Amino acid sequence: MGVFFHFRRHRDQNSSVSLQGQGAPGGFRIEFQEFAIRRLISGGLIPNYRCPSACRHCLYRSGPRWPPDFISEETARKNFEVLKRLGCGSIHIGGGEPLLNPPVVANLLQIASGMAIEVEYVETNGAWFRNFPSACALLEDLKAAGLSTLLISISPFHNEHIPLQKVQGVIQACQKTGISIFPWVGEFLSDLSALDPSQPHSLEEYERHFGDGYIRHLPHRYWIAPGGRALETFASIPPPRPLAEIFKEGTGGCHELADTSHFHIDLYGNYIPGLCSGLSIHRDDLGRPLREEEYPILTRLFSRGIEAFIAYAAERYGFQPSRTSYGLKCELCFEARRYLVIHQKVESKELQPRGHYLYP
Numbered sequence: 429m430g431v432f433f434h435f436r437r438h439r440d441q442n443s444s445v446s447l448q449g450q451g452a453p454g455g456f457r458i459e460f461q462e463f464a465i466r467r468l469i470s471g472g473l474i475p476n477y478r479c480p481s482a483c484r485h486c487l488y489r490s491g492p493r494w495p496p497d498f499i500s501e502e503t504a505r506k507n508f509e510v511l512k513r514l515g516c517g518s519i520h521i522g523g524g525e526p527l528l529n530p531p532v533v534a535n536l537l538q539i540a541s542g543m544a545i546e547v548e549y550v551e552t553n554g555a556w557f558r559n560f561p562s563a564c565a566l567l568e569d570l571k572a573a574g575l576s577t578l579l580i581s582i583s584p585f586h587n588e589h590i591p592l593q594k595v596q597g598v599i600q601a602c603q604k605t606g607i608s609i610f611p612w613v614g615e616f617l618s619d620l621s622a623l624d625p626s627q628p629h630s631l632e633e634y635e636r637h638f639g640d641g642y643i644r645h646l647p648h649r650y651w652i653a654p655g656g657r658a659l660e661t662f663a664s665i666p667p668p669r670p671l672a673e674i675f676k677e678g679t680g681g682c683h684e685l686a687d688t689s690h691f692h693i694d695l696y697g698n699y700i701p702g703l704c705s706g707l708s709i710h711r712d713d714l715g716r717p718l719r720e721e722e723y724p725i726l727t728r729l730f731s732r733g734i735e736a737f738i739a740y741a742a743e744r745y746g747f748q749p750s751r752t753s754y755g756l757k758c759e760l761c762f763e764a765r766r767y768l769v770i771h772q773k774v775e776s777k778e779l780q781p782r783g784h785y786l787y788p
Contacts, residue, residue: 463686463730464717465699465709468516471691472551473507475499475532476524477783480555481589484631485646487656487705488692490524493787498532499695501539507693508543510711518546520579522692527556530566534573541574549577549610553586557594563601571605578602579610582617583650584634592625613650654758655705657788666755674757678733682757685730698780701726704758706765708780725765725778734761745772 474488476498482491499507511519519540526533533550540547550570557563567575580598602609611617622637623629635642644665652658685702692700698708707726709718720727728736734757741747741764754760768774769785779785 462717463723463727465686465688465701465714466514468511468514468688468691468714470518470689471511471516471693472520472522473499473504473536474522474524474692474694475504475526475536476528476695477781478528479523479525479553480528481525481553481586483585483588483657484661485583485585485650485652485656485658487653487658487703488524489656489705489784489787491787494524494783496528497695498529499536501535503695503697504536504539505543507697507711508540508545510714511693512543512545514715517544518548520548520551522551525553525555526550527552527566530570533575534570537570537574547574547576549579550575551579551581551612552598553581553590554595554598555590557597557601560597560601560604563597564604567601567605567607571607575607577608577610579612582611582613582620584616584619584629584631584646585650587620587623587628588630589628591628592620592623595620596625615649653703653705654756655703655762656784659756659759659762663755663759668751668753668755670753671749671760674754674760675733675735675738678735678757681731681733682729685726694781696781698777704761706762706779706784708778710777723778725776729761737761738764741768745774 476496477488477490477494478492478496479486479490479494480492482489482493521533521536527550537547537550556566567578578598580595580602582595586595599609599611601607619634619638620629623633631643631646644662646652647662647665652662682702682704685704685707687702690703692703693711694700697711699711699714701707701709707729709723709726713722718727724740725737728740738747738749738760745768747764747767749760750763765779766785768776769779769782
């Protein structure tokens with residue numbers, strides 16, 4: 429997987445190029461003229477961002493400080509309609525912790541079924557587990573609504589907040605009720621079992637138990653996207669590089685924004701492009717080219733890269749990088765976006781949800 433994060437790059441049908449006869453060797457210059465999400469492959473619905481945990485790797489910075497908002501039936505239907513129109517016939521349901529509100533999840537399962545959309549799995553961290561009988565009753569209700577598989581989060585990140593005993597209880601309840609289990613990631617069960625299963629344990633406790641380098645090597649064992657709290661948790665891993673090198677790397681544009689192989693759309697109608705959390709395309713703008721005047725950040729990032737966005741943020745809003753070197757372009761990008769939201773109070777449909785910037 430590499431030392432830190434892993435990018436998947438796809439343009440497929442979500443971008444187009446034009447060749448213009450000047451400005452490059454051989455008389456041609458390639459310009460990415462259009463950024464449009466025209467086809468969706470596989471993705472998930474985020475019905476809420478609130479979560480009892482605030483995991484240090486969380487891409488969406490979910491946690492207990494978020495408001496207790498859950499997706500409405502109207503928004504769910506509109507989201508599903510767009511997904512179907514753009515070719516996506518199956519989804520998963522994530523979060524936040526969706527099982528903070530089981531009736532909403534049950535309703536989502538029924539809506540999806542009625543619209544001929546398959547729900548591959550529902551994600552949970554197991555924080556809701558109280559006892560075996562109540563867990564079985566909850567799962568029976570969800571099974572009746574259409575639940576077939578539960579993705580159960582298993583990692584030291586989650587164990588900082590949730591005792592292993594709760595996770596084991598959810599697994600046993602799934603086995604009892606006939607719900608399939610998708611353990612993510614099952615290989616961590618042996619690590620978690622080495623410490624007291626009745627208590628949560630910090631990453632530092634794992635470091636002390638298993639030895640120096642345990643935390644540093646977690647990205648080798650757990651797929652971690654370059655965003656959210658992971659930017660702070662693993663900031664020391666990629667070696668810092670000067671801004672000129674960061675800018676040179678991104679010259680061709682951030683084409684990962686067009687990747688739809690694992691997308692998410694949330695309870696507010698925000699489509700998160702390329703797993704770049706904190707950036708958003710409104711659901712109703714999917715399927716058509718984005719105009720620079722309405723999406724000045726995303727169009728610059730996609731077509732010209734991080735340097736073009738930083739230049740825009742500097743010229744229009746006075747942003748200046750806090751450092752002369754960064755390990756990842758994503759660190760610099762998030763710093764600039766957070767500056768726009770927090771310090772300049774920029775209101776933009778591109779910088780959504782705002783809680784991504786407000787809640788650490």
